[in-house]
Amino acid sequence: xxxxxxxxxxxxxxxxxxxxxxxxxxxxxRGLVSYEDAAIVSGKPFWPGGLAVDFALPPGxxxxxxxxxxxxxxxxxxxxxxxxxxxxxxxxxxxxxxxxALFGVTQQVVASARRRGGEMLPAExxxxxGSPLWMLSTVLDAASxxxxxxxxxxxxxxxxxxxxxxxxxxxxxxxxxxxxxxYGAKKG
Numbered sequence: 001x002x003x004x005x006x007x008x009x010x011x012x013x014x015x016x017x018x019x020x021x022x023x024x025x026x027x028x029x030r031g032l033v034s035y036e037d038a039a040i041v042s043g044k045p046f047w048p049g050g051l052a053v054d055f056a057l058p059p060g061x062x063x064x065x066x067x068x069x070x071x072x073x074x075x076x077x078x079x080x081x082x083x084x085x086x087x088x089x090x091x092x093x094x095x096x097x098x099x100x101a102l103f104g105v106t107q108q109v110v111a112s113a114r115r116r117g118g119e120m121l122p123a124e125x126x127x128x129x130g131s132p133l134w135m136l137s138t139v140l141d142a143a144s145x146x147x148x149x150x151x152x153x154x155x156x157x158x159x160x161x162x163x164x165x166x167x168x169x170x171x172x173x174x175x176x177x178x179x180x181x182x183y184g185a186k187k188g
Contacts (some may be wrong), residue, residue, distance in 0.1 A: 004090055005049025005080035008129030012052050015071045016064055035177060039087045042095025042174040044131055050083035078126060092136035092165040097174030103155040120149045136165050
């Protein structure tokens with residue numbers, strides 16, 4: 001299976017050589033890029049790599065110029081072999097909040113298990129904008145080990161959450177961006 005290139009805010013800014021805040025503070029409010037085009041995972045936007053690449057203006061024009069060298073470095077870091085252009089082309093993604101919902105525990109419990117290391121959780125598929133992300137298939141492949149290593153069997157796979165993530169209808173913890181800063185300010 002091809003591993004898709006995915007960018008969070010920091011990676012998006014990185015391949016365009018702009019400040020890390022440019023995406024959320026400038027591009028989104030101006031309508032240049034939209035959260036609607038991103039997969040929202042643990043309350044953060046993650047855009048398909050092909051969409052991010054296509055965001056560039058034509059070479060030689062003023063403005064958004066893609067740094068091909070930094071793009072190549074990012075693809076190598078991720079082990080990415082495809083550049084999807086829409087969020088519908090991305091596999092179901094799981095962050096700390098979705099991981100908790102998948103096993104009936106809190107995000108904090110998942111974060112603690114990740115920090116401890118060991119066999120409780122598989123290695124994340126991505127570390128984007130400071131957040132660990134797994135493809136749902138990675139989580140499910142390790143689910144029996146995760147449940148086996150949980151104390152008193154507290155981690156139990158929630159099939160309804162699995163199906164919701166697979167079908168793109170998950171609306172639990174982490175499925176929306178928390179309103180904060182200027183983006184969350186009431187207009188009126």
